[in-house]
Amino acid sequence: MPRWVYRGRTLSVRVDPVRVGRLDTTREVVVRVPAVAVIAETQEGTVVVIKQYRWAVQDFLWELPAGKVDPGESALEAAQRELREETGYRAKSWEFVADIYPSPGYTDEKLSLYFATDLSLGAPALEADEEISTELWTRRQVIEFFNRSTPLNGIAYAGLQWWVNRSGR
Numbered sequence: 147m148p149r150w151v152y153r154g155r156t157l158s159v160r161v162d163p164v165r166v167g168r169l170d171t172t173r174e175v176v177v178r179v180p181a182v183a184v185i186a187e188t189q190e191g192t193v194v195v196i197k198q199y200r201w202a203v204q205d206f207l208w209e210l211p212a213g214k215v216d217p218g219e220s221a222l223e224a225a226q227r228e229l230r231e232e233t234g235y236r237a238k239s240w241e242f243v244a245d246i247y248p249s250p251g252y253t254d255e256k257l258s259l260y261f262a263t264d265l266s267l268g269a270p271a272l273e274a275d276e277e278i279s280t281e282l283w284t285r286r287q288v289i290e291f292f293n294r295s296t297p298l299n300g301i302a303y304a305g306l307q308w309w310v311n312r313s314g315r
Contacts (some may be wrong), residue, residue, distance in 0.1 A: 148270035156214055157253075167285040178255035182225040183212035185243065185305045186235055192282035193309055194265075195302070199277045206277075208291065209299040210306070211235075212257075229262060233280045234270040237262035243308060246300055259305055260266055261312075285310055 151174075152159040163170065165237045186194040199206050213228040215221055222240060229235050243259040272278055283291070288306050291298070 149191050174252065176253035176255070178253050179257060180215040180221065180224075181212060181257045182215060182221050182228060182260065183210045183301050183305055184229045184260050184262050185210060185309050186223050186229055186233070186237060187263050187309070188282060190282075192284050193288065193306065194229075194235060195281050196232055197279045197281070197305075200299075203214060203297070205297060207297055207299045207302075209302045212301060215258075222260065225258065225260040225262070229273045231270070231273070232276070232278055234268045235262075235265045236268060238264035243305070246301065246304060248295055257301060259301075259307075259308075277297075 151161055155272045156179050157289045160177055162173045162175055164173050165171075180285070182277070184194075188194070194211065196209050197206050197212055198209055211229045211232040213224065215224040216227075219227070222242075225240070226237070229237065239262065241261040241263075243261050246257045246259055247253075248255055248257055251280060270278070270280070287312055292303075292306075292310075
């Protein structure tokens with residue numbers, strides 16, 4: 147029977163008894179609400195990236211607009227909301243890319259990745275505790291960024307690799 151060690155707003159920690167071969171052991175699992183991320187491409191062929199402070203790593207990271215799925219909200223609705231709130235952009239066209247498990251060695255978090263196009267710009271609606279700046283990067287800038295040793299959010303890395311490969315056609 148699983149044992150709950152911690153229960154929070156967006157994540158909880160559970161210890162599961164498991165049997166691996168003939169060994170009885172445990173697995174610690176971070177249970178996380180579902181999340182979304184958005185690869186948003188402008189009409190000019192640039193991609194929207196954000197720079198956001200992340201407390202866990204004590205640094206600003208380049209990321210894709212992203213966030214959690216709120217109760218009663220679909221993944222697509224969450225992606226639309228996060229893009230609008232974090233960047234001010236709205237998109238008319240949405241394409242599902244993939245469901246990703248960012249770190250299945252310790253968490254069950256599932257992230258739905260979307261591709262958004264036909265953008266229009268409005269004002270962002272940042273939460274009081276968010277520090278976010280937005281930039282538009284060309285394919286070349288993304289590739290140059292990959293070649294530097296600057297830390298990058300892993301989800302952004304996967305999404306931007308998908309975008310570079312797609313836009314390179």
